[in-house]
Structure formats: C-alpha cells, structure tokens
Amino acid sequence: xxxxxxMIAVDTQGSDKGPATIVKGACQxxxxxxxxxxxxxxDQTVIDxxxxxxxxxxDRVRIIHAPDTITNYDHPVQAxxxxxxxxLVKALxxxxxxxxxxxxxxxxxxxxxxxxxxxxLSKPGERVRPALAAILxxxxxxFTAVVxxxxxxxxxxxxxxxxxxxxxxxxxxxxxxxxxxVGLLSNGAEESKGNKLVKETHEMLKKEEGINFVGNIEGTxxxxxxxxxxxCDGFAGNMVLKTSEGMARRLIKDIVKYAKKSGKMEYMEVxxxxxxxxxxxxxxxAIVLGVSKPVIKAHGxxxxxSIRNTIKMxxxxxxxxxxxxxxxx
Amino acid sequence: xxxxxxMIAVDTQGSDKGPATIVKGACQxxxxxxxxxxxxxxDQTVIDxxxxxxxxxxDRVRIIHAPDTITNYDHPVQAxxxxxxxxLVKALxxxxxxxxxxxxxxxxxxxxxxxxxxxxLSKPGERVRPALAAILxxxxxxFTAVVxxxxxxxxxxxxxxxxxxxxxxxxxxxxxxxxxxVGLLSNGAEESKGNKLVKETHEMLKKEEGINFVGNIEGTxxxxxxxxxxxCDGFAGNMVLKTSEGMARRLIKDIVKYAKKSGKMEYMEVxxxxxxxxxxxxxxxAIVLGVSKPVIKAHGxxxxxSIRNTIKMxxxxxxxxxxxxxxxx
Numbered sequence: 001x002x003x004x005x006x007m008i009a010v011d012t013q014g015s016d017k018g019p020a021t022i023v024k025g026a027c028q029x030x031x032x033x034x035x036x037x038x039x040x041x042x043d044q045t046v047i048d049x050x051x052x053x054x055x056x057x058x059d060r061v062r063i064i065h066a067p068d069t070i071t072n073y074d075h076p077v078q079a080x081x082x083x084x085x086x087x088l089v090k091a092l093x094x095x096x097x098x099x100x101x102x103x104x105x106x107x108x109x110x111x112x113x114x115x116x117x118x119x120x121l122s123k124p125g126e127r128v129r130p131a132l133a134a135i136l137x138x139x140x141x142x143f144t145a146v147v148x149x150x151x152x153x154x155x156x157x158x159x160x161x162x163x164x165x166x167x168x169x170x171x172x173x174x175x176x177x178x179x180x181x182v183g184l185l186s187n188g189a190e191e192s193k194g195n196k197l198v199k200e201t202h203e204m205l206k207k208e209e210g211i212n213f214v215g216n217i218e219g220t221x222x223x224x225x226x227x228x229x230x231x232c233d234g235f236a237g238n239m240v241l242k243t244s245e246g247m248a249r250r251l252i253k254d255i256v257k258y259a260k261k262s263g264k265m266e267y268m269e270v271x272x273x274x275x276x277x278x279x280x281x282x283x284x285x286a287i288v289l290g291v292s293k294p295v296i297k298a299h300g301x302x303x304x305x306s307i308r309n310t311i312k313m314x315x316x317x318x319x320x321x322x323x324x325x326x327x328x329x
Numbered sequence: 330x331x332x333x334x335x336m337i338a339v340d341t342q343g344s345d346k347g348p349a350t351i352v353k354g355a356c357q358x359x360x361x362x363x364x365x366x367x368x369x370x371x372d373q374t375v376i377d378x379x380x381x382x383x384x385x386x387x388d389r390v391r392i393i394h395a396p397d398t399i400t401n402y403d404h405p406v407q408a409x410x411x412x413x414x415x416x417l418v419k420a421l422x423x424x425x426x427x428x429x430x431x432x433x434x435x436x437x438x439x440x441x442x443x444x445x446x447x448x449x450l451s452k453p454g455e456r457v458r459p460a461l462a463a464i465l466x467x468x469x470x471x472f473t474a475v476v477x478x479x480x481x482x483x484x485x486x487x488x489x490x491x492x493x494x495x496x497x498x499x500x501x502x503x504x505x506x507x508x509x510x511v512g513l514l515s516n517g518a519e520e521s522k523g524n525k526l527v528k529e530t531h532e533m534l535k536k537e538e539g540i541n542f543v544g545n546i547e548g549t550x551x552x553x554x555x556x557x558x559x560x561c562d563g564f565a566g567n568m569v570l571k572t573s574e575g576m577a578r579r580l581i582k583d584i585v586k587y588a589k590k591s592g593k594m595e596y597m598e599v600x601x602x603x604x605x606x607x608x609x610x611x612x613x614x615a616i617v618l619g620v621s622k623p624v625i626k627a628h629g630x631x632x633x634x635s636i637r638n639t640i641k642m643x644x645x646x647x648x649x650x651x652x653x654x655x656x657x658x
Contacts, residue, residue, distance in 0.1 A: 139579050187479055195562075219575060247576035255602075270596055
C-alpha cells in the first residue's frame with residue numbers, strides 16, 4: 001500500500017437518506033483526493049449496488065460486510081453489545097484494530113456513536129466522556145468550535161473546563177491557531193452573568209493554565225468570531241447550533257419565497273451566495289473529542305456533499321496526524 | 330379627561346441612546362393613537378428640550394420630574410431603595426398609584442425593572458418572581474411567546490410550569506388564541522431528550538390542567554410556529570432570543586455586503602423585506618409577566634421605532650383591559 005494513502009472508515013448505515021447517498025459522497029471524496037482509501041462498512045450487496053455508476057477507483061475501496069444496523073430507536077449500550085454484526089460495531093473495531101485506518105464517519109445514532117467511541121477508542125486508563133464539537137463559520141470569515149453541542153446534557157463545571165482544553169487542542173491542530181481564544185456561552189457578556197454552572201466555570205477558566213480565556217460570550221455574538229472555541233454544556237450548545245441553523249434556513253427560505261412572489265429570480269443569486277456559507281448540512285459533521293482517533297458524526301440527513309466534505313475534514317485531520325485529546329489528560 | 334384615553338408611563342432614562350430617542354418615539358406613538366396620553370418620567374429640563382421640534386400634542390403629554398437615573402451598573406435592590414428620585418422608582422409608583430396609568434415602558438436595567446415590578450406591582454399576598462416574555466415572529470406568519478428570556482436564570486420545574494401558564498394567558502389575551510399550544514424547549518423533539526430540568530418539567534406539563542402541551546421543541550423549530558408559547562429557563566430562552574437575533578442580523582449584513590460588492594443594489598430590496606420581519610429591535614420589548622399591570626422592557630439600544638411599537642403594544646394590552654397574571658394563582 002502506498003505510504004501516503006490514508007484509510008477512512010465510512011459507516012454506510014443508519015442515516016436518514018440511506019446507504020446510496022453515503023456511498024455516493026464517499027465516491028466523490030475519492031475523486032477529490034488520490035491518497036484516500038475508503039472502507040465502506042455495511043451490507044455488501046447494498047454497497048455493491050450503490051457503487052454502480054459512481055466510477056469509483058476500486059483499488060481504493062474496501063468493503064467490510066456488516067448486515068446489521070444500529071438505529072436511533074436502539075438503546076446505545078445494549079445495541080453495541082447485542083449487534084456485533086452492525087456496521088457501527090464493525091467500523092469501530094476496524095478503527096481501533098487497523099493502524100492504517102485513520103478515522104470514522106457515521107450519520108446514524110449519536111448516542112451509539114458516542115458510547116461506542118468511548119468503548120472502543122478511549123485511551124488506556126482513561127474514561128473521559130466524549131464531547132461533540134461543531135465547527136461553524138464565524139462572522140469574520142473564520143471558524144468557531146462549539147463544544148459541547150449535545151453529547152453531555154447535564155454538566156459539571158469540570159466538564160466545561162475539559163471542553164475548553166479539547167476545543168483548544170482541536171483549533172490548534174486544525175487551523176494552526178497558536179493560542180485559541182476560549183469564550184464561555186452566557187446570557188450576558190458581563191462576568192456576573194450566567195447560570196450557576198456558567199458562573200462556577202467562569203471562575204475556573206480564569207485560572208486554568210493553557211486556556212486563553214476571553215470571558216463570557218452571549219448568544220448574539222456566539223458566532224461573531226469573538227472566540228475560536230465556545231464552551232457550553234451540551235444543552236445550551238445544541239440550542240446555539242440548532243437555533244442558528246434554523247434561523248439561517250428560515251431567512252434563506254424567506255428570500256426564495258420573496259423571489260418567486262416578486263418574480264425577480266435574480267434574487268436567487270443571493271440565496272446561492274448565502275447557501276455557500278450557511279448550509280450547515282454541507283459543512284461537515286460534529287467531531288467527537290476525547291477519543292484516540294478522529295471520529296465524525298455527520299448530520300442524520302447528510303447529503304452527498306456533506307459526506308464528501310466530512311471525509312475531506314477527516315483526511316485533513318489524519319494528514320495532520322493529530323488525535324484530539326490532550327496528551328497530559 | 331376623556332374616558333377612552335389611556336395613559337402610558339415612559340421612563341425616559343437608562344437607555345443606551347438617551348432620553349431624546351425615547352421622547353421622539355413617544356411623540357410618534359402620540360400621532361398614531363389619539364387616545365394615548367404619555368407620562369414622560371425623567372429630568373424635566375432634558376424632556377422639555379427633547380420635546381422641541383416633535384410637534385407633540387401637549388394636552389396629551391404629562392411630565393414627572395425625576396432627576397436621578399438607575400443604571401446597569403447599579404445593584405437593582407439597593408438602587409430602588411436608595412434612589413427615590415430616579416425615573417424608574419417614580420414611574421413604578423405612578424403605575425401603582427394612578428388608576429388611569431395603564432402600563433410602563435423602560436429601556437434601562439432589566440434587573441432593576443424586574444425587582445421593581447415585583448416590589449411595586451405584585452398582587453396582594455403574591456410574590457411570584459416575574460418572568461420575561463419575548464413575542465417573536467414565527468415562520469408560519471404568527472407569533473411565538475418565548476418565556477422566560479432571561480429574568481430567571483436558574484429555574485426549578487415548578488417555575489417552568491408557571492411560565493407555561495403565564496404564556497398561555499398572554500397569548501389568549503393578546504392574540505385571542507383559544508387554547509395556545511405550549512412547547513418545551515429541548516435538545517430534541519423526543520420525550521426522552523432534555524436536561525434534568527426539562528425532563529422533570531415535561532412530566533409535569535403533560536399532566537398540568539389548563540395547559541395545551543404539545544411536547545418538546547428543538548432549537549431548529551423554536552420559531553417555526555409549532556407552538557404559541559415556548560417554555561424554557563431564562564438562560565436557554567436568552568440563547569434562543571439572542572442567537573436568533575444575531576443570526577438574522579448577520580445574514581442581513583451579509584446580503585448588504587454582497588449587494589455592495591456585486592454592485593447590484595436591487596438586492597437591497599431583499600434586505601428591506603427581511604428587515605421588516607426580522608428587525609428584533611423594532612419588534613417591541615419583552616413583557617414582564619406575573620405583575621398586576623403591563624410592564625415592558627424595551628431593548629437597551631431601542632430606537633424611536635422600537636419605542637413607538639412598544640407603546641403601541643402596551644396600548645393594545647390596556648385596551649384589552651387585561652393584566653397578565655393567572656386569576657387563580
């Protein structure tokens with residue numbers, strides 16, 4: 001095998017749009033990067049069928065047959081134990097056991113992926129609960145990593161401090177930011193603002209070594225670019241992520257309607273412009289932090305473009321040869 | 330005094346833009362509605378100066394001289410006690426003591442307004458902590474009341490149930506909705522989703538009489554129109570409000586930039602269209618729920634249009650002769 005080649009495991013099952021979309025996105029990613037090998041994990045017959053007509057370079061395609069699927073209706077822990085032939089279990093095992101496998105993308109059950117990542121990819125002696133980071137475009141043209149966006153719903157201050165470290169490492173690795181600015185999501189910029197969790201975390205982050213803490217950030221400025229890492233519990237982070245997404249989608253839909261109603265179809269140019277920045281679906285998925293190899297949770301409704309972008313993101317990470325945990329954790 | 334006339338107290342101090350903007354907005358509201366009397370509370374000299382050139386119908390203007398101001402830097406409770414000559418204290422006293430005074434608008438310290446509302450306007454024997462409701466335009470063309478948006482940051486489930494009742498009453502009164510649909514903000518639509526607070530509240534709302542509970546609502550659909558009242562703790566509600574506002578403003582700014590860059594100034598029509606729906610600043614303020622007379626907290630940076638709209642909102646409420654508390658509370 002060519003030494004520059006990097007393999008990414010792609011779980012073809014569990015997504016809303018079905019295996020064909022996932023396979024199509026993976027084939028597009030193969031065209032993008034000649035060093036990529038995709039390891040498609042799922043039902044062999046379904047994958048074979050999906051590969052047809054995609055002109056995939058078959059010397060860079062591996063298939064692991066896994067006829068079973070873990071769905072959103074399965075209990076994560078039970079499913080991981082009771083479905084050894086599921087695509088997720090086989091993909092996680094491949095990622096853990098094969099040194100040439102550098103990352104995993106999955107668009108299925110978030111819970112199962114998080115628990116599975118912890119079960120298969122914790123560093124020895126470590127049981128950090130993984131966090132989910134979404135990297136969103138900020139107003140100044142850069143990116144902000146929102147940590148956590150939904151893996152940890154009820155948090156302690158120490159967990160938010162952990163998110164600060166994981167987010168810092170992520171932005172150092174991915175964007176080569178020397179000292180990423182860490183903001184704490186709150187209901188006001190003033191130090192006195194926040195719920196109990198935020199106030200206690202604020203005090204801890206002020207003193208925490210290795211963290212470039214810039215203070216509280218309110219919702220209005222969550223994605224203004226005032227920080228590189230936005231720390232929050234998974235509930236609040238999920239609000240920021242989904243409210244932003246919902247609002248962007250709504251304004252875009254509103255312009256489409258306005259264009260149709262007024263008959264001025266040139267307004268669709270505005271829509272296309274906005275879609276290029278604000279189509280969260282195509283941005284790539286949320287990154288699982290705190291595990292030994294890069295794992296990305298793609299949107300359940302991810303389209304081909306999103307799968308393609310997510311694989312691209314994983315390739316970047318793998319080429320940086322970084323794992324997204326603190327070495328000293 | 331004409332029997333149809335309704336007086337609204339307007340605190341001219343404490344806003345970011347100064348008394349002249351507040352007075353200007355009030356004068357515009359006087360033009361809108363011939364039954365409105367405004368009671369301008371603040372420094373007499375400053376108000377006299379601000380009134381010049383606004384063509385105010387002086388028979389419908391009252392002035393209460395209050396030379397002192399409560400600012401965002403003041404401790405709310407201490408300021409209310411130690412600044413008897415402040416505009417907020419005088420305005421609250423006027424609202425409490427004068428039966429012809431039907432409402433109050435203030436663009437200053439939220440904390441002082443909330444504590445003051447509780448001190449001056451609680452119903453006898455009642456000490457409900459007031460909640461702040463923001464009424465936001467929903468995607469289907471209606472409105473959604475988000476309760477609470479920041480008055481109560483650390484909440485118990487019983488408080489969220491109280492918000493559900495207050496919001497229900499508000500939407501019945503303001504929009505004549507017979508049985509307002511109440512949604513609970515969560516990180517997923519499924520019943521199993523939510524932090525501890527949301528899960529416990531969900532169980533209570535399911536059984537609560539007088540509440541038309543439609544289940545969990547996630548951030549993406551917070552303002553889709555899937556509910557008339559969105560119940561949440563003040564921290565999460567503040568996130569939804571401010572993230573929506575920030576995102577809408579950002580997309581609009583982005584279109585302006587795109588129009589300028591491409592030289593296609595016709596795109597500004599799209600901007601104007603969106604501004605009419607999404608300019609949160611002009612939507613009117615947040616309503617203080619749980620007090621005996623309508624009180625509205627205007628945005629600190631409220632412009633004339635916002636003050637004008639907020640007074641219009643208060644007039645509607647006063648003309649409905651409704652107070653926004655449950656009678657059986």
